Amino acid sequence: MTHIxxxxxxxxxxxxxGIKSLRQIPERIPIVKWRWVIAGPRAENxxxxxxxxxxxxxxxxxxxxxxxxxxxxxxxQKAKNKGKARDxxxxxxxxxxxxRISCD
Numbered sequence: 001m002t003h004i005x006x007x008x009x010x011x012x013x014x015x016x017x018g019i020k021s022l023r024q025i026p027e028r029i030p031i032v033k034w035r036w037v038i039a040g041p042r043a044e045n046x047x048x049x050x051x052x053x054x055x056x057x058x059x060x061x062x063x064x065x066x067x068x069x070x071x072x073x074x075x076x077q078k079a080k081n082k083g084k085a086r087d088x089x090x091x092x093x094x095x096x097x098x099x100r101i102s103c104d
Contacts, residue, residue: 002029003031004017004030005031005037006058007033022061027065027072031059032056039056
């Protein structure tokens with residue numbers, strides 16, 4: 001599947017697709033209005049970054065971005081780094097606590 005084309009509401013679209021959330025649709029699949037299909041791949045149908053123009057996206061929360069793969073990797077790396085930082089703080093706190101234990 002390369003695109004989902006609909007002018008229906010989110011609720012109707014979800015029901016037709018047999019899913020509960022737009023998040024279940026991979027980011028690589030744009031959801032566009034019929035007028036985008038009819039107009040064809042013209043430059044004015046895209047914004048300067050190559051995303052499908054907002055007025056052609058059926059749902060504002062799902063504006064297709066051709067850079068989604070890179071951005072997803074960046075988000076995952078950021079989350080991974082955040083987890084590492086948290087683990088380092090816990091480790092540092094643990095060793096500091098252990099150094100205060102006396103054997104009297």
